[in-house]
Amino acid sequence: MLKRLKWPSWVLFSIFIAGIYYFISSGTDTSLQAFSRTETTSPAAFPGLNLETRTKETTSYTLAISTPITEFENLNKPMKEWTQTQEKDFLELVKANRQFLDSEEFRAHLNIKAEPKKVSDTMYTLVFEAYQYTGGANGQAAVKTFTIDLANQKMVQLADVIRMDEESLTPLRAMIKNQIGEKEELQDYLFDDLLDEALENPSSWKWSLSGKNFTLYFNEYEIAAGAAGAVKVKIPIEQIRPLLKDEIALHLKLPDIQLPEPEVEEPDAAPLDPNGKYIALTFDDGPHPKVTPLILDILKKHNAKATFYMLGSQAQFYPALASQVAEEGHEIGNHSDSHADLSSLGEKGIRKEMEEASGKIKEASGQFPATIRPPYGAMNEDVKKIAGMAHKPLILWSVDSLDWKTLNASAIQKSVKANAVPGSIVLMHDIHKPTAEALPDLLTYLEKEGYEFITVSQLLSLQEQEVTGTFFGKRQ
Numbered sequence: 001m002l003k004r005l006k007w008p009s010w011v012l013f014s015i016f017i018a019g020i021y022y023f024i025s026s027g028t029d030t031s032l033q034a035f036s037r038t039e040t041t042s043p044a045a046f047p048g049l050n051l052e053t054r055t056k057e058t059t060s061y062t063l064a065i066s067t068p069i070t071e072f073e074n075l076n077k078p079m080k081e082w083t084q085t086q087e088k089d090f091l092e093l094v095k096a097n098r099q100f101l102d103s104e105e106f107r108a109h110l111n112i113k114a115e116p117k118k119v120s121d122t123m124y125t126l127v128f129e130a131y132q133y134t135g136g137a138n139g140q141a142a143v144k145t146f147t148i149d150l151a152n153q154k155m156v157q158l159a160d161v162i163r164m165d166e167e168s169l170t171p172l173r174a175m176i177k178n179q180i181g182e183k184e185e186l187q188d189y190l191f192d193d194l195l196d197e198a199l200e201n202p203s204s205w206k207w208s209l210s211g212k213n214f215t216l217y218f219n220e221y222e223i224a225a226g227a228a229g230a231v232k233v234k235i236p237i238e239q240i241r242p243l244l245k246d247e248i249a250l251h252l253k254l255p256d257i258q259l260p261e262p263e264v265e266e267p268d269a270a271p272l273d274p275n276g277k278y279i280a281l282t283f284d285d286g287p288h289p290k291v292t293p294l295i296l297d298i299l300k301k302h303n304a305k306a307t308f309y310m311l312g313s314q315a316q317f318y319p320a321l322a323s324q325v326a327e328e329g330h331e332i333g334n335h336s337d338s339h340a341d342l343s344s345l346g347e348k349g350i351r352k353e354m355e356e357a358s359g360k361i362k363e364a365s366g367q368f369p370a371t372i373r374p375p376y377g378a379m380n381e382d383v384k385k386i387a388g389m390a391h392k393p394l395i396l397w398s399v400d401s402l403d404w405k406t407l408n409a410s411a412i413q414k415s416v417k418a419n420a421v422p423g424s425i426v427l428m429h430d431i432h433k434p435t436a437e438a439l440p441d442l443l444t445y446l447e448k449e450g451y452e453f454i455t456v457s458q459l460l461s462l463q464e465q466e467v468t469g470t471f472f473g474k475r476q
Helices: 009-027 073-096 098-103 166-181 192-200 237-243 246-251 291-301 312-317 319-327 346-365 381-389 409-419 433-448 456-462
Strands: 035-041 050-057 061-069 108-120 123-133 140-149 154-156 206-209 213-218 231-236 278-284 307-310 331-334 425-429 452-454
Touching (some): 061 073, 073 098, 073 108, 073 123, 073 140, 073 154, 108 206, 108 246, 108 312, 123 206, 140 206, 140 213, 166 192, 166 231, 166 237, 213 237, 231 237, 278 291, 278 456, 291 319, 291 433, 307 312, 307 319, 307 346, 312 319, 319 331, 331 346, 331 456, 346 381, 409 433, 452 456
Parallel strands (some): 061 108, 278 307, 278 425, 278 452, 307 331
Antiparallel strands (some): 035 050, 050 061, 108 123, 206 213, 213 231
16 A cells, blocks of 8 residues: 655745746736726717727736727627737737747837727717737737628628629629729729739728718738738728629718818917926826816816817827817817837838828818827827928927826826926926825916926927927936
8 A cells, every 4th residue: 555645844845835836927927017098988989889998018018909899799809809809819819929028128019009980870880900919020900890880780791781682792792993094093003813813802891881982992912912001991881882782772872962171280389488498298198088178177266278189099089089179279289199119110100090080080170280290199200201201399298197007197297296397398298187085286286387388389489499309308
């Protein structure tokens, strides 16, 4: 008979602790743990849609994922599954490339944005664009579309929109090919056999619908060489009206003709005293439906002007708030369209983020963004080049309120008070309520210290800076 081994209790305890440590360390990559934030908002321009935005920043990677959410789980499920698959694939690549990432001076990045397009009051197409960069010469891009019918609580398929008989599909394919043929930039890269293959099965098409266009999306390499990037084909809705099913034609009633709203003009700024004590307050990531109005009220009470670095997607979701910011005399800056890490995108991706944001901000507020602030403060030579070509200065900050990290009004006040000097640019965010709670006492304190609150452009003009370049503001 075998004798039962008796182990000292301290040995058994040590093995137990070691086992727990091994289980935790093998299942968790501690170097990937860092600050993350999830926030859900309700875009005023798209009733019935909530937008869940999750951002995360670690030593190895950054990510920003926006997912529209409805009250119907059967609509949410396929959208969540797609974004989760993209994130899972990205994190697996990050782990596979860990040694390379740790040896370089950059981080991997995943950005997923969802742009809604209104078909009708109860029907939207959601265009998801995912971009990931984990090293190498180029990143990977992917597009996925979902069209949802809130009234009937269902996903809309292409067969619900277009008559799927060959009598309808043959002219539609011809329209698509004609549009692609007119894109001169594609002609050296297009593969006709791949295009035919992609158009063969309509059920696999990535499409969106609006009152103006039927749009088809092709992923990078799907129909052309990689140098062409992703391809988007727009067909005016009037051209395909005979191919539309009757129910969709009702959804796409043309709106009444409206007179264009007058552009919002920026008020003339009073001359600044070269010896004055000025500070520039800046607010990133908005407009936010709850926090931005609070901040605007506080700034008005203190007769303070500030600069709001808006996301194009947020300006599109909350156009009335973007317009209010401009109407109250504040400056609006470009903070990208979807909070992507611009340094990971390449020139084409950077230009796309900047131009889309600029267009959406102008449409919502009537004001063209005067300056650019790259998300995370991340920039490289490509970012500087694109900003220089646009003649827009890149603006960072000299005082970080750390409101994104502490989410505490007292801590925010303490950080700014300890570091502010004349000529400082203060980083805050108009998406956190504690930031609004910190402002009244903070502005009162700075006023007692003799500060006046001006926009970033005013500060640059006072310091006689050039039109382009990178600026931080003054530090202690």
